[in-house]
Amino acid sequence: MLPRFTILPALLLGLQLCELGQAEPPPSAWFAIRVVDAETGRGVPMVELETVNHLRFYTDSHGTVAFREPGLMDRQIFFHVRSHGYEFPKDTYDYRGVRLKTTAGTEAVLKLKRLNIAERLYRVTGAGIYRDSHLLGRGAPIERPLLNGSVFGSDSVVTAIYRGRLHWFWGDTNRPSYPLGNFHVPFATSQLPGQGGLDPGLGVDLTYAVGKNGFAKEAARMPGKGPTWIDGLVVLPDENQRPRLLAQYVKIKATLAVYERGVVQFDDERQQFGHRVTFPKDAPLFPHGHPFLHRADDGHEYVYFAGGLPMVRVRATLASYLDPSQYETHTFLRAGTETEVQRNPDGSLKLKWRRGLPKLSLKQVRQLIADGKIAAGESRIHLVDVETAKQVLTQHGSVYWNDHRQRWVMVISQSFGSSMLGEIWFAEAARPEGPWAYARKIVTHNDYSFYNPKQHPYFAKDGGRTLFFEATYTSSFSGNKHPTPLYDYNQVMYRLPLDDPRLNLPVPVYEQPGDAGPAWSMVRHGDAASRFFALPKLAKGTVAIGQDKKTGRLVRLAKAADALFHAAADPAALGQNYLVPLYEWTRTSQDQAVYSYGTKPPANGNWHRSAKPLGHVWPLPAELQITE
16 A cells, blocks of 8 residues: 555645645746636636546645646646636537646646636635645735644634624634644634725735644633534624624534524633523524624614524614524514414515514425415525526525615525535525525535635625625535545635626516506515516616606616616527516506506406517516426
């Protein structure tokens, strides 16, 4: 059997040499391969380059590989080129790869076509973030590009701005010296952009809190067996109006089941969390996920918890956060029941914030659908794929207000998509409560997990046009038996250009009754009812629709800039054949117009349908014929 060091992946050699104290070859001894995004010209991290004899190399966060393989230098070497969400062109024999002359001191540049809407930027955590750039003698934007806090890998992150710095807390974390690492919440801080911190397009300089051994120390060890995890991280004022950093903690059994939960508060002097309260085991609601603050229609400020859709909230006070009886969920179930569905006069679900009821679960929603009590499209734990009108089962994500879109935007992972947990979706809504409906995939993975995406609203650029988020890249739960060296079980940052035309998603169009006739708007006012969905921006194959000021009727417009909304002229041009025609209906006895899709006339009276539809619109999700 060969000694182990002879079969380690080649990309680990640089780190090994550093650890052993051996001199590294000079930069001129390496052949450089740089892989860039064909659209932006930026280096693409995590691209696999594989030789014919299965040596595998992976680009670092500059998109660079330093190649120096005995016996393979200064000759033609073929590399297969692969990367999640990116594509290299095929050659004559359908291989996606390239033949390169591996001459030391030279560089080859490869261009990848990005299939993802989001662009992969860099790895946030772990060892060797700029390993290959270091070997090539090139700089790195962060202070510790090879090893920081002795962290090899970390599970999902939660963050909060506290005392002028950004605080980062992770789940279970690996270390170099042993397979068992920190299971009680390591943490770091960083400066904010514009206040001494890096441009988020370049990276994040993390300052870890470390122990005497140099490894990231525990910040939230709670009594009891098993790991401690935290989420629901939020800053709230105490009784003296001093800001306090709070989080939910949970204690985990070997089966990954929660056996205890409560609240911890950060101690500024000790730089770690201390216990505040334990929640009853039967508490139906509790803090979780990635919170945000929002002043609701009742005039009070609340903490909303967006582990998935923001269906839980509590008043934004320290006392309320500590009291499980104060938590509310947004539900259509009658208080005291688990199956009695409430509806409005128009047939839509009657949603209300209620205390004492648990958040709707997947099992509960599926049973309500099976019993015919709600339609599949009314599910509050699914989104709708705008391409196919199929359901997207949400897993975990984050929601924040976006100034550019003037909407709440969601970045969320999917369960049981084209990969087990590796698909990331984008959706938006005018209110935190939704409706959250049509969504588009922005990141994909091939047999790999990329879960618990976390938006960073404080990193947003260009007035909110560019959004940043990260998630946990890991082979866990994926079935993949070949973890990506250095990258596996780490956080990877992406940026999302919100002006990408593919993110022009249908939103509700509301009808507001009035004395002078109904007014149409894409913003809900009062009890206005949504009648259909349409695009807020011009797109290829759409027509502009506006409301005639004199007659109040919806009409096609010559100028898209004056449009109230945009409808599809031809659904086939958009590739969305499930769209429905929007017709105008008028009474024969009076000049009154009603708009609805389909061929069935409105109730009560004799109606005449327009010969041609105004355009094609996206139906209310409740009326889609959806099967899981």
